[in-house]
Amino acid sequence: MKSAAHRKRGCKYWFKLLAVGLMGGFGLAYCGIMALDIASITRTAPDPNCCSLPTDSTFAYESINFTSSDGVTLFGWYVPSKNRAAVILLHGYGANRSEMRPRAEMLAQDGFGVLMYDMRGHGQSGGNQRSFGWTDVNDVTAALKFLHHRSDVDPTRIGILGFSIGRQVAMRAAAQTDASQAVIDDRPSLARAEDIPSSADIGEWLFKLSNWLEDRVFSVVVGVPAPAGVAEVIGHISPRPLMIIATGPDSDVEQRLAQYYFDQAREPKTVWKIPEAQHGTGPAVRPTEYAQIITDFFDKALLGKGR
Numbered sequence: 001m002k003s004a005a006h007r008k009r010g011c012k013y014w015f016k017l018l019a020v021g022l023m024g025g026f027g028l029a030y031c032g033i034m035a036l037d038i039a040s041i042t043r044t045a046p047d048p049n050c051c052s053l054p055t056d057s058t059f060a061y062e063s064i065n066f067t068s069s070d071g072v073t074l075f076g077w078y079v080p081s082k083n084r085a086a087v088i089l090l091h092g093y094g095a096n097r098s099e100m101r102p103r104a105e106m107l108a109q110d111g112f113g114v115l116m117y118d119m120r121g122h123g124q125s126g127g128n129q130r131s132f133g134w135t136d137v138n139d140v141t142a143a144l145k146f147l148h149h150r151s152d153v154d155p156t157r158i159g160i161l162g163f164s165i166g167r168q169v170a171m172r173a174a175a176q177t178d179a180s181q182a183v184i185d186d187r188p189s190l191a192r193a194e195d196i197p198s199s200a201d202i203g204e205w206l207f208k209l210s211n212w213l214e215d216r217v218f219s220v221v222v223g224v225p226a227p228a229g230v231a232e233v234i235g236h237i238s239p240r241p242l243m244i245i246a247t248g249p250d251s252d253v254e255q256r257l258a259q260y261y262f263d264q265a266r267e268p269k270t271v272w273k274i275p276e277a278q279h280g281t282g283p284a285v286r287p288t289e290y291a292q293i294i295t296d297f298f299d300k301a302l303l304g305k306g307r
Contacts (some may be wrong), residue, residue, distance in 0.1 A: 003249060005287070012276070016064060017056045017175050019188050020276070025086075026071060026152060027041060028263050029116045030169065033046075036083055037214070038214070038218055038221055039142065041093075041130065041132055041218070042129045042130055042131065042132075042218075042221060042222060043130065044097075044121040044127065044128065044129060044130060044298070045094045045096075045121060045122045045123070045128070045130065046120070046123070046140025047096055047122075047124070047139065048124060048195050049250065050097075050098060050118070050123045050124060051075070051077070051096060051097060051118070051123060051124060052100055052188070057101070057105070058105045058109065059078070059104065059105060059108040059109075059114075060078045060080075060248075061077040061078060061079045062078045063075070063076075063077060064076055064077065064078045064115075064117075064145075064146070064150070065268075066117075066136055066142050066143065066146040066283070067141060068120070068139045068141075068142045068163050068189050069141070069199045069275060070135075070138070072120050072125070072126045072127045072139070073125065073126045074117045074119075074120065074126070074139055074143075075117060075118055075123065075124040075227025075236075076097050076114050076115060076116050076118060076125075077097060077104075077114075077116025077117075077124050078113065078114070078115050078116075078150075079104065079108045079112075079113055079114040079115075080113055080125075080150075080152050080183070081111070081112060081150070081152045081153050082111040082112075082113075082151060083110075083111035083112060084111060084152065084154040084157055084296065085111075085113065085153070085154065085157035085158070085159070085302040086113030086114065086115060086153045086157070086158050086159075086160070087107050087112050087113070087114055087116065087158070087159045087160065087161055087164075087298060087305055088113070088115045088116075088140065088143050088144070088147070088158070088160045088161070088170075088180070089103055089104060089114060089116045089119075089161050089162075089163075089164060090119065090136075090140070090161070090162040090163065090167070090169055090170050091116070091119065091122070091159065091164075091166050091167075092163050092164030092165055092166060092280070093130070093132070093133075093165040094122070095117050095122065095164075096100045096118045096121060096123030098213060099118035102114050102283040102287075103163075103186075103283060103294070104116055105112050105297060106283070106291040106294060107161075107295065107298070108295065109291075110291075110298075110299070111293040112295075112302075113147070113150070113153055113297060115143055115147060115235070116241040117139075118144060119133075119136055119139065119166065119169075120135070120136060120139060120167075121211075123234055127148075128189060130166065131222045131224065132191075132218065133165045133166075133168055133169040133172075133189075133191060134170065134191070134222060134224055134226070134227050135136070135222070135224055136169045137169060137172050137173045137176055137227070139175065140160065140169060140173035141176075141177055141179070141198065144158060144177070145181060145257065146180040148179075148226065153306065155179075155180065156181065157302040157303065158180050158181060158302070159180060159181060159182040159184070159298050159301060159302055160173065160180050160182075160183050160184070161184040161185075161186065161253055162183075162185055162186065163186045163187055163280050164182070164186075164187050164280060165190050165253060166277070167186055167188065167189050168188075168189045168190065168191045168195075168230050169261075170183055170184075170185055170231070171183065171185055171219070171230045171234055171237070172191060172227060172228070172230060172233055172242065173233075173262075174176070174237045174242075175233035175236035176233075176236075177233065178240070181240055181301060181302055181303055182240055182241050182242075182244070182281060182297065182298060182301030183237060183240065183241075183242050184242075184243045184244040184245065184294060184298075185242070185243070185244050185245065185261075186280055186282065187245065187246070187254060187279060188244065188254055188257040188258045188261055189231050189257075190211070190216050190229075190257070191228075191230045192211070192226050192228040192229045193208055193209075193211035193212035193214075193215050194212075194226070194231065194232065195229040195230050195257070195260075195261075196211060196257075197256060197257065197260040199220055201287060223243045230261060231260065231261060231264045234261055234264050234265045235264060235266045236267060237263070237265065237284050238266035238267060238268070238269075239268070240266075240268075240301075241268040241269070241270075241292075241297070241300075241301045242265055242268070242270075243269070243270050243271070243272060243281060243297050244262055244265075244269070244270070244271045244272070245271075245274065245276070245281065246258030246259070246260050246271060246272070246273045247259075247273075247274050247275070247277040247279065247282060248275065248277070248278060252303075255273065255275075256269075258271055258273075270305040272293060273282055274286060274290075
């Protein structure tokens with residue numbers, strides 16, 4: 001009897017040990033994947049030869065640079081304004097200012113000044129790491145100051161258009177300062193896990209939990225506290241007009257995120273859905289309509305046209 005009981009206790013012991021080992025293994029694997037992900041996210045994306053426009057460019061530009069509040073120098077292009085208004089364009093993660101060329105041409109053809117610059121850690125700009133947009137908001141403030149000193153720009157007629165990561169930077173920057181008068185956000189993105197809409201779906205709940213854990217580790221790596229989420233601050237953009245451009249089918253996470261942000265925002269606000277576009281390809285799939293939509297928005301918001 002004693003021998004049988006001993007064998008029984010031994011089986012339980014080894015089963016528990018195996019379970020703990022498997023859980024530990026999964027935990028270590030998850031931490032390893034997270035570490036690799038964060039290393040990739042924070043690694044700079046320099047490209048000294050990134051920024052020359054093809055000879056068929058439809059606008060003339062000036063090569064410019066300005067310095068953010070923490071001493072990081074940011075390089076970019078500026079297309080002088082013909083109507084006293086200007087728009088800052090913010091590109092996506094791992095890209096550079098050249099990504100915004102189609103949008104820049106649309107706005108420049110309508111007479112707007114256009115400021116494009118490489119976000120910190122990207123292209124030709126300085127910065128020893130990328131921070132998923134967390135530390136980029138003050139760079140937008142520096143860009144606004146640059147435009148305030150331009151003789152061709154009325155400081156009360158400046159807008160922002162952000163794409164992808166540039167989009168959440170644009171939203172948070174507009175909420176932080178009233179130096180911009182209108183915002184377009186092309187293709188919703190997250191600033192932190194709290195921006196993910198709550199869901200009863202176990203998969204989405206785990207996705208949110210994973211992002212929450214990654215935010216905490218990411219904060220330690222970049223050395224800054226996690227900023228307020230987009231959903232938390234988006235209401236502060238009002239009474240300045242906001243447009244959200246959402247791509248993908250209605251079931252897509254981008255559309256759900258766009259609707260969530262739209263619900264948190266205050267008037268005046270509008271959302272434009274392009275279901276056949278993916279990840280900001282609106283200018284490619286609907287070039288004429290895209291140009292008309294964004295120029296009409298800034299014409300009304302910055303120049304008072306159409307009111």
